[in-house]
Amino acid sequence: MFPDSQSRSAALFDRARAVQPGANTRHMITFAPYVIYAERGNGCRVTDVDGNVYIDWVNNFSTNIHGYGYPPIVEAIKAQAERMLCCILPTEAEIALSEIIVERWPGIDxxxxxxxxxxxxxxxVKAARAITGRSKIAKTEGGYHGQFDLVEASFLPTPANWGPEDRPAAPPLGHGTPQSLLDEAVIVPFNAVDATLARLEEEKDALAAVIIDPIPARLGFAPASQAYLTAxxxxxxxxxxxxxxxxxxxxxxxxxxxxxxxxxLPDLTxxxxxxxxxxxxxxxxxTKEAMAIFDNLAGPLKMSHSGTFTGNPMSMVAGIAAMRGLTPEVFARLEAQGESLRRGLMERMAAFGLDMRANGLASMTSLQFFSEPADNYREFHNRSGDAYLDRMRRLHRDMLNEGLLMATRGLMVGSTAMTDADIDETLARAEIALQAFAQREAA
Ligand SMILES: Cc1ncc(COP(=O)(O)O)c(C=O)c1O
Incomplete structure (x- = not known):
């Protein structure tokens, strides 16, 4: 049972505290009172250092779309490691992975x-500034775009700092974010066409880019509406x-x-x-037009881009193997399993009288503490309620104790390693976890 102060994970956590602030180097994956340490993965299952086995519904926040030990990836990595890890010269693999991406994403040439x-x-973002000669970046309220301060503006805002609904503020995520940087962020309300266009209109002469995650995990995979994206x-x-x-x-x-x-279709993805x-x-x-900003063969370079590990052949060959294994049929199966999961979870939530929902699309699912879908950040935040984090912590623990690994904010993403029997097993385990959770909620 988690937590167990005698477990090896608990001991490792204590050991980590001495050499890592907060005993982690990745805040998003921690949970209390200690985090569980992984030993190995096999298919859709992970075994921790105490020998507990979990069906992995996080898949390292989506990277492991084939689960663990997918033979084509393992073979490709082994073969590449024997040839070379990385090199100052490019390899054919980076062309091959580029070709796969270009063939699949319609907005990418x-x-x-x-x-x-x-x-x-x-x-x-840098490319957009170089293309336009402007500096401001518009992003949707609550959007997550990674770990740098400009795009962290308005990530996880609260009523205390989010400002007017039609003109959201740009609160910083981290202490010490320069105001001059926040002044470069224009925050627009997700899925609100008129308010967004009005805000963009005010700033249009200064705007280099509008960035949007069209199906944001933090909104429980509520997609941007067609009308919003088209606008x-x-x-x-x-x-x-x-x-x-x-x-x-x-x-x-x-x-x-x-x-x-x-x-x-966007200009850049x-x-x-x-x-x-x-x-x-x-x-x-x-697009070719947008990507021309990087083209050092076409004239004086306006936008430099490099990196010691950029295009490293290990990632390239693993990526090629992963993408080749993702055919339209495989995506269809992932989606069908995602739908079965959401349907099965919703039935069980309803059976236990929980005002909850399993939202999402394709292989991406989010457990939520409300039953009507939310389609913008404030709706999501307000409906989740003040006790959201505490309740999520309890649910996460109940799922963990039934052998289900989900992200601490209720996110579940599937992998091709899952069979229909794994979906059934997940639902059977989730049923026990949800029942325990419902009983605790009622107490
Ligand atoms: C929408 C989105 N953008 C950017 C990032 C940052 O990616 P990385 O963690 O690889 O830096 C993430 C990571 O979760 C993400 O979900």
Whole structure:
């Protein structure tokens, strides 16, 4: 049972405290009173250092779309490690992975690699500034785009600092964020067409880019509406502003990514996670016109982009193997399993009288403490209620004790390693966890 003060994980956590502040180097994955340490993974299951086995519904926040030990990825990595880990010369593998991305994402004609999703967003933002000669970046309220201070503005805002609904403020995430940086962030309300267009209109002469995650995990995978995306597309085109889609997470929405599914194309796309097959990666892709900013063969360079591990062959070959294993049929199966999971969870939530919902789309699911879908950040925040984090902590623990690993904020993403029997087993285990949770809630 978790927590267990005698467990090996608890001991490792204590040991980590001496050498890592907070006993972690990744805040988003920690939980109380200690975090569980992983030993190994196999298929869709993870074994921790105490021998407990969990069905992994986090898949390292989506990167492991084939689960653990997927043979084509393992073989590709082994073979590449024997050839070389990395080199100052490029390899054919980076062309091959670029070709796969270009073939799949309809808004991408050309690609540049990075080492993380954060870096991909950062490079896309810099490119937009270089293209337009303007400095401001508009983003949707509550949107997550990685770990740098400009795009962290208005990530997790609260009623105390979020400002007027139609004109959201840009509160910093971290202490010490320079005001001059926050002044460069224009926050618009997700899915509110008129308010967003009014705000963008005010700032249009200073705006380099509008960035949006079209199916944000933090909103429980509520997609941006067609009307919203179309309005952004039109506004950006009319005003020479670069439209950036952050598909670092939601790129797993289908064979043609989120943009293929939603039918609106950006100028630049930030990718990451699944395209690296479990190794560190990010990418910026875009139209030929937008990507020309990086073209050092076409004239004086306006936008420099490099990195010691950029295009490293290990990530490239793992990514190629991962993407080749993601055919349209495989995406269809992932989606069907996602739907079965959500349906099964909702039935059980209702059976136990829980005012909850399993929201989501394709292989992305989010457990929520309300039953009507929310389609913007404030709705999500207000309906989740003040006790959200405490309740989520209890639910997370109940799921953990039934052998289900989900993210601490109720996120569950599937992998191709899961069979229909694994979905059934997940639902049987979740039933016990949800019942325990409901009883505790009622107490
Ligand atoms: C939408 C989105 N953008 C950017 C990032 C940052 O990617 P990374 O963690 O690889 O830096 C993430 C990571 O979760 C994400 O979900």
């Amino acid at each position: 050309q690609v540049r690699f990075t080492n993380s999703g954060t870096e991909a967003v950062m490079v896309a 952004l597309r039109r506004f950006c085109t009319e005003n020479g502003i670069v439209l950036i889609f952050d598909e670092v997470f939601c790129g797993r929405a289908g064979y043609h990514g989120a943009q293929g599914r939603l039918g609106v 930030a990718l990451g996670k699944i395209i690296g097959g479990g190794l560190p990666i990010g990418a910026v892709g875009g």
